Amino acid sequence: MKIKSAKFLISSPNLKLCPELNLPEFALLGRSNVGKSTFINTLCNQLKLAKTSNTPGKTRLINLFEITTDSKPFILADLPGYGYAKVSKSEQDSWQKNLEQYLLKRKLVSTIQFIDARHEIQKNDILMQEWLKFNNIPCLNILTKCDYISRNEVASKLAKIEKEFQNKALAFSSKNRIYVDGVLSHLSSLIG
Ligand SMILES: Nc1nc2c(ncn2[C@@H]2O[C@H](COP(=O)(O)OP(=O)(O)O)[C@@H](O)[C@H]2O)c(=O)[nH]1
Ligand SMILES: [Mg+2]
Structure with missing residues (x-):
């Protein structure tokens, strides 16, 4: 699968305000600063598509991106990172519910949980x-x-992630496009 174009669709504070798109969708999960937005930009080869940041925890919105490919189109939902300590407990709880x-x-289709290669898997x-x-929600792990x-x-x-989480795990880096094809072909196989 090759990406032809990618565009930002909408930012939404919650599920209710997200449009029904009827396209295969992947939800991006992970701690703040793990590299979710960078992943979208690298995959799509569009450096300013998703906002990246050095200050974690800024985005509290669901950002939807529509990706057009040489086969089926799909949606990437960039979700706010979990585990950002610098907001109040009540704010954290409310986001967790969302x-x-x-x-x-x-x-x-699946969630994609990102893990930072520099650190051990966090609590x-x-x-x-x-x-x-x-909750029987499928998950692919990406080591960023x-x-x-x-x-x-x-x-x-x-190997450690696959063993501990019993999910498929793939490598990724924004500095090296060799990983892009592997990720795209796996996403393509999940879309079917
Ligand atoms: N060296 C390197 N830096 C990365 C990579 N992915 C993300 N970063 C950096 O990590 C920081 C956080 O990335 P971002 O995509 O905003 O994380 P998010 O909070 O999960 O969306 C930014 O400074 C990125 O440039 C990567 O694969 N390699
Ligand atoms: Mg982000």
């Missing part, structure tokens, strides 16, 4: 994974920022 509503009620990644499993670690480390981290 996120859960989205994941439970939106028709998704909130595990909690999210347990919640997904409990693989440019920071060696090829051997990439392989062992992927």
Whole structure:
């Protein structure tokens, strides 16, 4: 599968205000700053499509992107990162509810949970994974920022994620387009 074009559709604070699109959709999950927006930009080869930031936790909106390919089109939903400590507990709880509503009620092909290659799997990644499993929501894991670690480390981290989470895990880096094809062909196989 090759991407032909990509465009930003809408930002929405919650599920209710998201339009029904009737296209295969993937929801991007992960801690703030893990590289979700950068992933969208790299995949689509459009550096300013999704806003990236050095200050984590800024986006509290669901951002929908429509991706046109040489086969089926699909949607990427960039969700606010979880585990951002610098907002109040009540704000965190309210966002957590919004996120859960989205994941439970939106028709998704799969979620994509991002893990930072530089760090060990974090507690909130595990909690999210347990919640997904409990609710039978499929998940693909993407190991981001693989440019920071060696090829051997990439392989062992992927194996560890696959073993612990029982999901497919793929490598990614914004600095190296070699990973793009692997991700696209896997997404394509999930869309069917
Ligand atoms: N070296 C490197 N930096 C990355 C990569 N992906 C994201 N970043 C950086 O990590 C920071 C957070 O990325 P962003 O996409 O905004 O994360 P988000 O909060 O998950 O959307 C930015 O400064 C990015 O430039 C990557 O694959 N390699
Ligand atoms: Mg982002």
